[in-house]
Amino acid sequence: MKATAHNHDHAIRSARRSLGSEKTVVALAETFKVLSDPTRLKIVLALTREELCVYDIAEVLGATESAVSHQLRLLKTLRLVKQRKEGKHVFYSLDDDHIEDLIRIARTHITE
Amino acid sequence: MKATAHNHDHAIRSARRSLGSEKTVVALAETFKVLSDPTRLKIVLALTREELCVYDIAEVLGATESAVSHQLRLLKTLRLVKQRKEGKHVFYSLDDDHIEDLIRIARTHITE
DNA sequence: CATTCATCTGAACACTTGTTCAAGTATTCC
DNA sequence: GGAATACTTGAACAAGTGTTCAGATGAATG
Numbered sequence: 001m002k003a004t005a006h007n008h009d010h011a012i013r014s015a016r017r018s019l020g021s022e023k024t025v026v027a028l029a030e031t032f033k034v035l036s037d038p039t040r041l042k043i044v045l046a047l048t049r050e051e052l053c054v055y056d057i058a059e060v061l062g063a064t065e066s067a068v069s070h071q072l073r074l075l076k077t078l079r080l081v082k083q084r085k086e087g088k089h090v091f092y093s094l095d096d097d098h099i100e101d102l103i104r105i106a107r108t109h110i111t112e
Numbered sequence: 113m114k115a116t117a118h119n120h121d122h123a124i125r126s127a128r129r130s131l132g133s134e135k136t137v138v139a140l141a142e143t144f145k146v147l148s149d150p151t152r153l154k155i156v157l158a159l160t161r162e163e164l165c166v167y168d169i170a171e172v173l174g175a176t177e178s179a180v181s182h183q184l185r186l187l188k189t190l191r192l193v194k195q196r197k198e199g200k201h202v203f204y205s206l207d208d209d210h211i212e213d214l215i216r217i218a219r220t221h222i223t224e
Numbered sequence: 225c226a227t228t229c230a231t232c233t234g235a236a237c238a239c240t241t242g243t244t245c246a247a248g249t250a251t252t253c254c
Numbered sequence: 255g256g257a258a259t260a261c262t263t264g265a266a267c268a269a270g271t272g273t274t275c276a277g278a279t280g281a282a283t284g
Contacts, residue, residue: 008171014161014162015158015159015168015169016158018159019154019158020157028147028153029147029149030148031222032148032153033144036144036145038137042131045131046127049127053123057127060124098217098218101217103140105210105213107140
């Protein structure tokens with residue numbers, strides 16, 4: 001006789017339903033991943049008030065323009081930021097309002 | 113005479129205020145990072161309905177119990193999950209309601 | 225008390241990632 | 255056109271990450 005009557009089959013079937021498609025999970029993970037690097041996260045935070053050019057972002061972060069440009073490309077690919085050219089400058093701004101919500105909720109998590 | 117009257121100094125000062133402390137940024141990045149791995153994200157998704165033991169989680173994900181155990185430790189360290197021992201089994205469950213909100217919002221981002 | 229079950233752990237490995245450096249494009253100014 | 259500015263790109267490198275494997279732990283069972 002078992003002390004604990006734990007039904008593996010039921011639990012497993014139930015959990016499997018919560019998972020959703022592999023494709024969705026990977027896309028979700030990618031979204032979190034793009035915000036998981038301090039440099040990229042700082043870029044997003046810096047852009048919450050107003051659009052900035054690459055030089056400004058690099059200055060704010062204390063990073064090279066090259067490093068910032070590499071990360072901006074990634075952020076653009078995942079639709080977190082969009083760009084606007086004006087003469088020699090390229091201005092970047094946030095492309096999706098949901099991102100700020102994500103950061104706000106994550107903040108409440110870390111402060112418990 | 114400049115064609116574009118872009119004030120670097122003002123933009124930089126403004127953006128710097130949005131950044132917050134280095135400590136907070138790193139903690140935020142860590143929170144996103146823990147959800148950025150498909151295996152860990154699946155574990156969290158699997159636990160949204162009910163608590164599960166390590167064997168069940170491994171079965172649902174199609175991963176080894178060892179791999180799952182390693183990731184559970186990380187999830188526990190960052191307070192995403194908590195554990196409850198019952199005989200030989202260790203049952204894991206979500207430790208923070210905010211995580212589900214985080215996933216929900218990220219979902220709206222990827223579906224645009 | 226030896227065995228089995230459920231989970232954990234550490235080391236090793238292949239793989240990924242972010243930065244740097246140097247060179248490239250594109251635009252403006254003289 | 256030539257020089258300067260603003261940004262981008264690709265290759266290379268060091269550092270970090272997730273999995274596997276083998277072995278260890280702890281609790282229940284006979």
